[in-house]
Amino acid sequence: MAVRERAEDTVRCEGLVQVYGTLGQEVTALRGIDLTVPAGDTVALLGPSGAGKSTLLWLLAGxxxxxxxxxEVCGRRVNDLNRRSAADLRLHDVGVVLQNPGRNLLANETAAGNVMFAQRPAHPGRAASRRRTDELLEAMGLGRVAHRQAGRLSGGEQQRLAVAVALANRPQLLLADEPTSQLDRTSASTVIDLIRSANESEGTTVVMVTHDPVVGNSLRRTITIRDGRVGAEGQAGQEYLVVSRDGSVQLPSEVLETTLPPGTLIRAVPTADGVQLHRARPEEDERA
Amino acid sequence: MTGRSWLRGLIQRAGTTGIIFIVALVAVAAAAAGPIYYSAARTSILRDTIATQPVTARGYEADETGALTGLLGELPATQKQRLDTALGGLAGRGLFGPPVQELQGSLALPVYNTSAPLVWRTSVCAHLRIAGKCPGTNQVVISRSTAQLTGWHTGQQLHFDGEPALTVTGIYQVTNANQDYWFGNAPGATQQSARDASPIQAMFTALATIQSGPASAQGTATVDEVLRSDRVTGGDVGQLGTAINAFSQDPVLANAQILVSTAIPATLTSVQSGWTALAIPILLITLQLLALCLLLLFLAVTDAVEGRGAEIALAKLRGRGAASTALFGLSEPIILLILALPAGVLAGWGVTALLSRLLLRPGTPVELAGLAWWAAAAATLGGLAAAGLAARRTLRRPVLEEWRRSGLRMNSRGWAVDAVLATAAVAGLLELYFSGQVSSARPGTLILLVPGLLGLAVAVIASRLLPAGCRAAYARTGKGGGLGTFLAIRHVARRPSGVRAVMVLVTAIALTTFAVSAWSVGDRNQQRVAATTVGAPTVLTVSVPAGKNLSTLVGNADPSGRQAAAVDSYTSTSSGSAGLTVLAVDPQRFAQVATWNAQPGQPSLQDLADRLDPPAPAGITLSGSAMRVTVQVKKINPAGATLAADVTTGSSPVSLGTLPARGSATLTGPLTGCPCVLQDLDLSPPSSGPGSLSYVGPGQVSGALTITAIQELQGGHWVTAGPAAALTDASYWRPGQEDSPPDTIQPGNAGLTWTFSSRAAQDAVLTSVNRPYPLPAVISSGLVSPGQTQATGVGLDGKSLGLQIIDRAVAIPGAPDNGVIVDRHYAELAAGLTAASTTVEQVWLAGDAQSAIEARLQAAGVSVVSSETTAQTASTYARQGPALSSVLFLADAAAATLLAAGAAILDLYLSARRRRYEYAALSATGVPFRTLRRAVRTELALLLGFGIVVGAVIGAIAALVTLRSVPEFVTAPPAGLLSYVPPALPLALTLVVTIVVLTAAAGLASSTLIRGVSLDQLRETPT
Structure with a gap:
């Protein structure tokens, strides 16, 4: 297998906009995302439903x-990809795990067959393919059910198998769309552990969409998407606001609900290393 | 995917898998069956034609004339070598029967002023019935007629100039003159051969007798070979025709003075014209079924690939390229189509073999022709293309769109496909209409496309009306009518795939209705034409012993008068009346056995029979040894005219003598071979000589005389001949000429006064009336113009005969287009009891009378030369191209209907099965299972019933509009015989069977479906 050169940044988004045209109406899903994910990083995409998390994920998957x-994903400019090169990107560099366990797999195929099905277009060779399959299934704790039909596995087993399938071709980037939302807590933590394990052992960059803060916090970074923008980023237990390309900043929801409700006038007071925001009261300013 | 998982997928989607495989199988089988059936049918038609042709049309004769001693050494070898050369690859196939050789010389018979043919023929004694023994060297067998003519007998030594004495070892009769062995040259056969030019028929001898004759003796060597119908196949015809043409014109043979005569090429050409009536219909019929199958395949694959949409999206998600994804998505249909190729070819072969056994000439080989594999491969490629088109949208659909897919797209897609189908169908119909195929009564094969195209066009539109109609019924079913109807109406209205299934069903039912109509109409017309062409259920051509009257023999064989009728048939070959056939019949018996196609308002044959033989004077029958006529001549010019009597025997005319210029005279003449009937008295002018020209003109005679007595000599006494009133009643006589200047007759106490004036070079004739004048006749309507009451036909003697038209018929039995029916007794009298040599004596038999009557006739000495039955003729029609293609159409349409119905029911079943969650939910709310079952059954009944009704109506309309143009015969019969209104019974039976089968299948499907509904399904995710 040819060793592919890994880009320094696995994902690089600059002013990313995505507009859907549906039934004559345009819906803006992403409004200028700036995001960089270095190789080997693990990122959780958080945010309310409809914020644009999944859209960002599909963009990253080509x-x-x-x-x-x-x-840019894995050094390839997604804007320029045609169907063939987008498929090639997914084949070699990007693995995808979907929310619905059943949708990730060929239900009639065995667990091993599903892994090999994902490998086949990459032509790894029969022996290498089998070795990789066994290795992955063992790593996912599925060795004993390798020859069982995927449709007959439990939900947790199916999702673990889905991770194995996504990792079959040693992708640089693993994309996961709420991989644990339909699993019980035990199964969910197993899946997350497996994903993290792949990150650690193979250096796979992970971008995962999740609603679950616990799952999100288990990854190194959390990116919160709100209204099509990157609203915040968390690292090492700290939550940061992110300044957008147009200068906007999305305040945390608790601040909006309590301190600075929508429509509040604020004054930005520059400081040495940033800016302070204060509620502004124009009538008092006039009297003063 | 592994083979096991692929198999699991097939099993999981067993319904769709089964439909795809069966449709592919039928498509391939149909494609393969076309060429196989065509090949077999060609051979069947070829063999039928060969078998029914006269031997001269299916064999050849090579002859060489020269010194008898060496002839037979050269001819067989030379002609065989040249024939094999011409035949090329066909030479070793044994296409011809064993050659029959003949060597013929002649022996002078000065006493008879003729010569006698001395003949050796291969194994001749096996084909003769010899009273005596087979001849050896210097021995002969002679025919019975030769024996009668010459008085020669067995054991007699015959001496001819320059020849050794020949001993007669037996008297022979030909066992069967119609055997191929004789090649139409049997001694005494009806067909006059050169050999029979001599009154002495062939004397057969051993080869050595002829070869040991004088070296200078000249003669003819002949080799006859006849094509074996059981060896030749349709594929041989082109090469065989070319070879025989080359053989007959071979310069090597011509240089050797060997002449080859054959009509085989003409026979093969007529066969090929029969094939054209088969080729295009088979192609069109096959293409229609194939198109329907491919449409079904398209729909089935669409469903199958749509069902695998999620898997296909997953393949794309895993980075598979377009080709790899297409292969993955289409793997199941591709494998099924490939599996269907050999299975379909074998199925097509098997079905065709079965069909051929039922329809074609017995013994016709049904071979798996190479073309069948090509056609099957083309059908498979067509199936792959249809599958590719069906899967195209799903394969090209983006992954995200597949995940978000809703049912709305199915609707929009359906319209696109339907629009293409409807446009193509309407365009095809318009093309056929404007090219004159639909509007013309002229048979054309392209008309066979109309039902399919019409069915498809209307089906597309009508199947769209059904959901619309159901939507219109929403309000009504919402207010009342039960939950079952409520659900059924809504499911029909909202489900586009059901509409497509109905569309195919409508088309298939339309095709079947049309095919049943076409077949039943064609079959009825073929039966009708066969019955009319033959004339009666069975017609025997017979040979009657000398001196016997066929009517009497038939009367004895059938005392009931209802089973047999004697018929004399004479077909004119004279210019002006060529082809006209006079049928002289016993009217009452004829009416009982003949096939009569009475048109509306036309009298029955029984009614006409009474009018065919009205009473007529008995005539003057003479049974004495001499006759005499006493006349009182008033005047006659020129003097010296002679009087003769024409009577109905071989000794006619009876010369009575010369009349005086004035005064009385009694003229006497001998009678030989009587009893006989006086036909006429004939007054001839004296022979013309120098200075003997009559003042009235050359060769004419005129004058007046009174006939006072006609007598015959019986037992040494002269007695009055005929009825006493014969000379006092004008109705007993008829002057020969009734036009200007009129001859007249005047009865009186003294006798019958006859005033006459003959035309130039003609005799004056006084005819003894013994039949109606003109003769009442029923005549083919095509021979006379409307309103015409009299016509001139031909009599049994081949001479013209005045006819009184009592009725005209669209088709005369036995001679549909050009027949005349007259009374047999009167016709024989009109012919002077002297039939033309080509007059054929027949016995027409009722349906179940053949064996009994034939046996009685044979016991009475009548030999049956040949027989023809309505059933045989109908069977021949049924094996001709149009009928064979009609049956294929029927079989294909039935297969299409079964396929479409099966696909529709399965589609509806699968669709309803996907709604089991909904049914389980309804059940949980307290809706009884019987209501749910009723809902499914109502839905099935609505869709299938709609398909059946609309399809049947379209098919019936197509049949009414186009059947007139659908070919039914290779040669068009009289149009008036044919009817194009489809018989109700076959149509009704077809519909009833279809409804019963579909109802049973739908009932089974709905019961199975509802039995599978359980509350546990509520735990599953709704699909």
Whole structure:
């Protein structure tokens, strides 16, 4: 197998915009995302439903083309990919785990067959393919059910198998769309552990969409998407606001609900290393 | 995917898998069956034609004339070598029967002023019935007629100039003159051969007798070979025709003075014209079934690939390229199509073999022709293309769109496909209409496309109306009518795939209805034409012993008068009346056995029979040894005219003598071979000589005389001949000429006064009336113009005969287009009891009378030369191209209907099965299972019933509009015989069977479906 050169940053988004045209209406899903994910990083995409997390994930998988902005995945410019090269990107560099365990797999195929099905277009060779399959299934704790039909595995086993399938071709980037949302807590933590293990052992970069803060916090970074923008980023237990390309900043929801409700006028007071925001009261300013 | 998982997928989607495989199988089978059936049918038609042709049309004769001693050494070898050369690859196939050789010389018979043919023929004694023994060297057998003519007998030594004495070892009769062995040259056969030019028929002898004759003796050597119908196949015809043409014109043979005569090429050409009536219909019929199968395949693969949409999306998600994804998505249909190729070819072969056994000439080989594999491969490629088209949208659909897919797209897609189908169908119909195929009564094979195209066009539109109609019924079913109807109406309205299934069903039912109509109409017309062409259920051509009257023999064989009728048939070959056939019949018996196609308002044959033989004077029958006529001549010019009597025997005319210029005279003449009937008295002018020209003109005679007595000599006494009133009643006589200047007759106490004036070079004739004048006749309507009451036909003697038209018929039995029916007794009298040599004596038999009557006739000495039955003729029609293609159409349409119905029911079943969650939910709310079952059954009944009704109506309309143009015969019969209104019974039976089968299948499907509904399904995710 040819050793592919790994880009320094696995994901690089600059002003990423995605607009859907549906039934004559345009819906803007992403409004200028700037995001960089270095190789080997693990990132959780958080945010409310409809914020644009999954859209960002599909863009990273090459299933969509950005409407505007620049997107590079594993050193390839997604804007320029045609169907064939997008498929090639997914085959060699990007693995995807979907939310619905059943949707990740060929239900009639065995667990091993599913892994090999994902490998086959990459032509790894029969022996190498079998070795990799066994290795992955053992790593996922599925060695004893390798020859059982995927449709007959439990939900947890199916999702672990889905991770194995996604990792079959040693991708640089593993994308997971709420991989644990339909699993019980035990199964969910097993899946997350496996993903983290792959990150640690193979250096696979991980971008995972999740609603679960616990799952999110188990990864190194959390990116919160709100209204199509990167609203915040968390690292090492700290939550940070992110300044957008147009200068906007999304305040945390608790601040919006209590201190600075929508419509509040604020004054930005520059400081040595940033800016302080204060509620502004124009009538008092006038009297003063 | 591993083979096991692929198999699991097939099993999981068993319904769709089964439909795809069966449709592919039928498509391939149909494609393969076309060429196989065509090949077999060609051979069947070829063999039928060969078998029914006269031997001269299916064999050849090579002859060489020269010195008898060496002839037979050269001819067989030379002609065989040249024939094999011409035949090339066909030479070793044994296409011809064993050659029959003949060597013929002649022996002078000065006493008879003729010569006698001395003949050796291969194994001749096996084909003769010899009273005596087979001849050896210097021995002969002679025919019975020769024996009668010459008085020669067995054991007699015959001496001819320059020849050794020949001993007669037996008297022979030909066992069967119609055997191929004789090649139409049997001694005494009806067909006059050169050999029979001599009154002495062939004397057969051993080869050595002829070869040991004088070296200078000249004669003819002949080799006859006849094509074996059981060896030749359709594929041989082209090469065989070329070879025989080359053989007959071979310069090597011509240089050797060997003449080859054959009509085989003409026979093969007529066979090929029969094939054209088969080739295009088979192609069109096959293409229609194939198109329907491919449409079904398209729909089935669409469903199958849609069902695998999620897996296909997953393949794309895993980075598979377009080709790899297509292969993955289409793997199941591709494998099924490939499996269906050999299975379909074998199935097509098997079905065709079965069909051929039922329809084609017995013994016809049904070979798996190479073309069948090519056609099957083309069908498979067509199936792959249909599958590719069906899967195209799913394969090209982006992954995200597949995940978000809703049912709305199915609707929009359906319209696109339907629009293409409807447009193509309407365009095809318009093309056929404007090219005159639909509007013309002229048979054309492209008309066979109309039902399919019409069915498809209407089906596309009508199947769209059904959901619309159901939507319109929403309100009504919402207010009342039960939950079952409520659910059924809504499911029909909302489900596009059911509409497509109905569309195919409508087309298939339309095709079947049309095919049943076409077949039943064709079959009825073929039966009708066969019955009319033959004339009666069975027609025997017979040979009657000398001196016997066929009517009497038939009367004895059938005292009931209802089973047999004697018929004399004479077909004119004279210019002006060529082809006209006079059928002289016993009217009452004829009416009982003949096939009569009475048109509306036309009298029955029984009614006509009474009018065919009206009473007529008995005529003057003479049974004495001499006759005499006493006349009182008033005047006659020129003097010296002679009087003769024409009577109905071989000794006619009876010369009575010369009449005086004035005064009385009694003229006498001998009678030989009577009893006989006086036909006429004939007054001839004296022979013309120098200075003897009549003042009235050359060769004419005129004058007036009174006939006072006609007598015959019986037992030494002269007695009055005929009825006493014969000379006092004008109805007993008829002057020969009734036009200007009129001859007249005047009865009186003294006798019958006859005033006459003959035309130039003609005699004056006084005819003894013994039949109606003109003769009542029923005549083919095509021979006379409307309103015509009299016509001139031909009599049994081949001479013209005045006819009184009592009725005209669209088709005369036995001679549909050009027949005349007259009374047999009167016709024989009109012919002077002297039939033309080509007059054929027949016995027409009722349906179940053949064996009994034939046996009685044979016991009475009548030999049956040949027989023809309506059933045989109908069977021949049934094996001709149009009928064979009609049956293929029927079989294909039935297969299409079964396929479409099966696919529709399965589709509806699978669709309803996907709604089991909904049914389980309804069941949980307290809706009884019987209501759910009723809902499914109502839905099935709505869709299938709609398909059946609309399809049947379209098929019936197509049949009514186009059947007139669908070919039914290779040669068109009289149009008036044919009817194109489909018989109700076959159509009704077809519909009833279809409804019963579909109802049973739908009932089974709905019961199975509802039995599978359980509350546990509520735990599953709704699909």
């Amino acid at each position: 299933l969509l083309k950005p409407t505007a902005g620049r997107l």
